[in-house]
Amino acid sequence: MFGSIINQYGNESELTFKTDIAVPAPKPNQVLIEVMASSVNPIDLMKREGYGRTIFEKQRKNLFPWILGSDFSGKIVDIGTKVTNFAIGDEVWGCSSNANCGTHAEFVCVDIDEVTHKPSNIDFLSAASLPYVALTTWSAIVRWAGLRPQDLDGKKIFIQGGAGGVGCFSIQLFKSLGCEIATTCSSKNIDLLKGLGADHVIDYNQSSFVDELSDFDIAYDLLGDSVLDNSIEKCCKILKPDPGSHYITLTHPFVKTLDSKGLILGTPHALYLRQKLKNEYRPINIYWSIYRPSLSGLEQLTDLVQDETIKPVIDSIFHLKDLSEAHSKVATGHVSGKVVIDHKND
Numbered sequence: 001m002f003g004s005i006i007n008q009y010g011n012e013s014e015l016t017f018k019t020d021i022a023v024p025a026p027k028p029n030q031v032l033i034e035v036m037a038s039s040v041n042p043i044d045l046m047k048r049e050g051y052g053r054t055i056f057e058k059q060r061k062n063l064f065p066w067i068l069g070s071d072f073s074g075k076i077v078d079i080g081t082k083v084t085n086f087a088i089g090d091e092v093w094g095c096s097s098n099a100n101c102g103t104h105a106e107f108v109c110v111d112i113d114e115v116t117h118k119p120s121n122i123d124f125l126s127a128a129s130l131p132y133v134a135l136t137t138w139s140a141i142v143r144w145a146g147l148r149p150q151d152l153d154g155k156k157i158f159i160q161g162g163a164g165g166v167g168c169f170s171i172q173l174f175k176s177l178g179c180e181i182a183t184t185c186s187s188k189n190i191d192l193l194k195g196l197g198a199d200h201v202i203d204y205n206q207s208s209f210v211d212e213l214s215d216f217d218i219a220y221d222l223l224g225d226s227v228l229d230n231s232i233e234k235c236c237k238i239l240k241p242d243p244g245s246h247y248i249t250l251t252h253p254f255v256k257t258l259d260s261k262g263l264i265l266g267t268p269h270a271l272y273l274r275q276k277l278k279n280e281y282r283p284i285n286i287y288w289s290i291y292r293p294s295l296s297g298l299e300q301l302t303d304l305v306q307d308e309t310i311k312p313v314i315d316s317i318f319h320l321k322d323l324s325e326a327h328s329k330v331a332t333g334h335v336s337g338k339v340v341i342d343h344k345n346d
């Protein structure tokens, strides 16, 4: 099969398009999917450079060659012996955690709890733009912060960094749940984010959100202290100082701490750092969120797309052969929506 591999950690020039990769065989609880489209997420760039090697290397049978990529949309071409809910030819989508074989390839084997039928009203390219960013936000809210979507009605939520893949999805989701939304972006993305449903859009080059916002219930920080100075402190300043307030960040030092100190020393150290922050900002609740798979989240996403509550936002489309260019685009840190990978058309 064809696919884009890396043979060692490094910059985007490590990405090599190959046509002689063995097609994986599905395990009993897996389906084999012909990938029509995938997407690039910042985590792909980070993994390419060796981020998370303490964890990801333990999950891989062979370290290299390594195929990256999580999102997929495509058609089922083979099913494992225990699979009863899919048939060959079904059009599906999802997000794979298969550490041995990512989705930047012609075929991928996916566990059946990470795939469902694709909404019929969007094409494969649009479909590949949503699962990872959507399930990231689903994990952040439901799994890590322990909030029920139905409890968010009327809440004031601030999304720091609203114009990327996660932000464009999250604005639409929180709007549909009845939230009042404030977000930040550069001037070129203001109209986009207003169109998605943001009530207050702040150009971060013109003013600081901390001077404009107050009495918020939730800060969903997509950038965090690893990208911006004093991001946690600023976000917490705009929250109500009470136990009903939540600060959730997607960028935090958990995996980096494991990489630098190893699993045995790194895990307690990261937990210590997190607890220190929790103590510092109490009564506000502080969460470090990490993407987790969720079949129920994927099924709810399917319904939200099918009824047009959520619409894909695509920044640009690259062919799989040009995956390194797609990585460079995401590396700018200034995409508007998602960078999608077309596996079929040259």
Ligand SMILES: NC(=O)c1ccc[n+]([C@@H]2O[C@H](COP(=O)([O-])OP(=O)(O)OC[C@H]3O[C@@H](n4cnc5c(N)ncnc54)[C@H](OP(=O)(O)O)[C@@H]3O)[C@@H](O)[C@H]2O)c1
Pocket: 041, 042, 043, 133, 136, 160, 161, 162, 163, 164, 165, 166, 167, 184, 185, 186, 187, 188, 189, 204, 222, 223, 228, 249, 250, 251, 289, 290, 291, 292, 330, 333, 334, 335, 336, 337, 338
């Ligand atoms: N923990 C997890 O499991 C997890 C999962 C997914 C993502 N993430 C992380 O979450 C972050 C967002 O992911 P993504 O996929 O949405 O990234 P992305 O698609 O690359 O989006 C980056 C966005 O950041 C905005 N931005 C850059 N500087 C900004 C600033 N100073 N203030 C406000 N916005 C700014 C850009 O908007 P402008 O062009 O308008 O500046 C751009 O749209 C990334 O750091 C990613 O690594 C973590």
